Amino acid sequence: MSEKMLALLFRLYPPAFRERYLHEALLLCRDRRRHETGIYRRVGLVCDLSIDFFAGLPKAWQTFYSIVAVRSQVPNTRPVPSFSLLHSEPLRPTSILLGCMFSITAFGLFVLILRTTALSPFESRAPSPIDSVMRRLNQPALPPVQDRDPQKAAGDISASVSAQQPVKSDETAPTGSGLRSAPPQVLPAQAEASKKLLASTFETTDT
């Protein structure tokens, strides 16, 4: 691990810690590199430094926050109100630029995800339970087939199919609400067929 890389990684540590110990940490790494020669020891050194770097990160922040907390608990002895500054280091322009870039990327991703997942499924998704129930309610009721003779039943079915066709074409068209305005009216041929069916059932019951 080069010194530049270590210095870059040290930016993840608290600013006060970095300011105080970065030089010493670099010296320590330099000393270790000088003493630990050979490929295996060098690989071990890099692994050791990487693991230690990420292991020491939470502890450094914990110490930093505890120092800040202790400082904030010190009572103000002066008669005027005072403010204590936690960070004296201002934001760098590169940090601001990076922050802007991340914000814009995050916003763009959010919009993209919203478009692909939330808006497009309205056009192609399966009908909702309410839609399917409304469709079933709008279908004209067919008379039971077993009580009729085959010729009449065939005529009834053809009549009902011809009556349903405009309704079906109407149903396939996409609608926003999924509600139908009114049930389809019964055609004269279908009414006549149902009358005949009723008459035949009454005759069978009389006999």
Add this chain to the structure above:
Amino acid sequence: MPRRKLDPLPSAAFQILLSLADSDLHGYGIMRQVEEQTNGRMRLGPGTLYSSIQGLLEEGMIEETDGGPDPEVGHERRRYYRLSSSGRKLARAEAERLADLLRVARVKKILRGKYV
């Protein structure tokens, strides 16, 4: 509240206090001393070492001195660290606590052999 942060005393901090018991050392010297006294089991990297040192400095357990360059490792000026009296007390208390643990382990026959 000196005991709040170092109670219980972390293992790395205890090893640093032990390493400074004999002489003042800089960061790399502490690392080598800890490695030696633990038979190579503990090797402190810069992250753990300096965060522990910072905690010990804040609690007043060690003090910082400017000892100049170390001819063994280079010509750069280095910060040296010294064990303070409260640090020595804390190290003694921790050693006694560990000795008590050892005694209990020996009574329970968990620990056998030639241990102190």
